[in-house]
Amino acid sequence: MVFQKMNGTGGANTDGEQLNHLHFADDVVLIANNARDINEMLQEVNAKGGEVGLKINAEKSKIMQTAGLPKAYILIGGVILEEVDSYVYLGKELNMRHDPQPEISRRRAAGWRKFYSIIDFLKRTARSYRSHLFNTTVLKAVTYGGETWSLTKGEGQKLAVTETAMERRILGVSLCDHIENKTLCQMSGVADVVGIKPENKIRWTGHVARLADNRWTSRIAEWYPRIENDHSAGLREDGVRTWWRWQVRTGGK
Structure with a gap:
């Protein structure tokens, strides 16, 4: 309701339209090309939200921007938002670096937390139940x-x-x-995390391809963003997206 009342300030040109926000329940991302637009959007969201009893939490709100830009002073309710x-x-x-390492570390840590919460049960249950439990809890946490x-x-x-390492435990x-990893996988009965990744990609791609309501999920997946290449004339497709598409087409092989 709040965003339906906004005038559409800011945003990034995406597939011919201005993408200026994403939200799921009360988790909101505002997108703009400069600090001025973000400030205007924040004030507008706060004002429109106040009309229905909602207020932005300045302590939980953060600012991220492209590396190399001067510090952005974004305020809401007189409070300068933290830049991260x-x-x-x-x-x-x-993150703005397209660096997957921090998220990989978080996924591994999440997997270990889930693993240690059920390790006693995993050790004493039958192989079929053990693999099902591991695949639907630990691996789900790792591959989220x-x-x-x-x-x-x-x-x-x-x-x-x-x-x-989990299988050994x-x-x-x-x-x-001196037991080979392949043998360990057969003994434990759990799914191969490396094999799950391309399967999940293909399944999700099929889900997005079937969407017919023009939502941003499918539009961004089908969009070909272009970025400047100083070493050649014209434009090239973003390398991260190119690699993702290749993995979907080949099943990660």
Whole structure:
């Protein structure tokens, strides 16, 4: 209701339209090309929200901007919002560097927390139940948001190392036993985290392709953003997106 009353200030040109905000429940992202537009949008959101009893929480609100720009002084209710290099939105850490490493570390840590919460049960239950429980809890925590990842082989290997360490703990096997990782996977019965990633991408791509309501999810997935390339004439497609598309087409192979 609040955003329906806004006048459409700010935003980034995306697929021919201005994308100026994303929101899920009360988790909101405002998008603009400069600090002035963001300030105007914040004041407008705060004013429109106040009409229906809503107020922006200045302590929880953060500012992120492209690296190299001078510090942005964005105020709401007389409070200067903190500028950060990264931020966790809807459970996923975002940054302006397109660096997946922080999120990979968070996913691995989330997997370990879930793993230790059920490790006793995993050790004493039958193989079929154990694999189902592991796949639907631990692996879900590790691969959360993985449909949008564009990981290199080395980055994917970090997830595989984490899973192998968990399998050793479940089975009571040490490195001194010299059991190959492939054999460990067969013994534990759990799904291969590296194999799950492309499957999730393909499943999510199919879901988005079937959307017919013009939502931003499908529009951004089909959009070809162009960025300047100083080394050649014309424009080129963003490398991260190119890599993601290749992984979907080939199944990550």
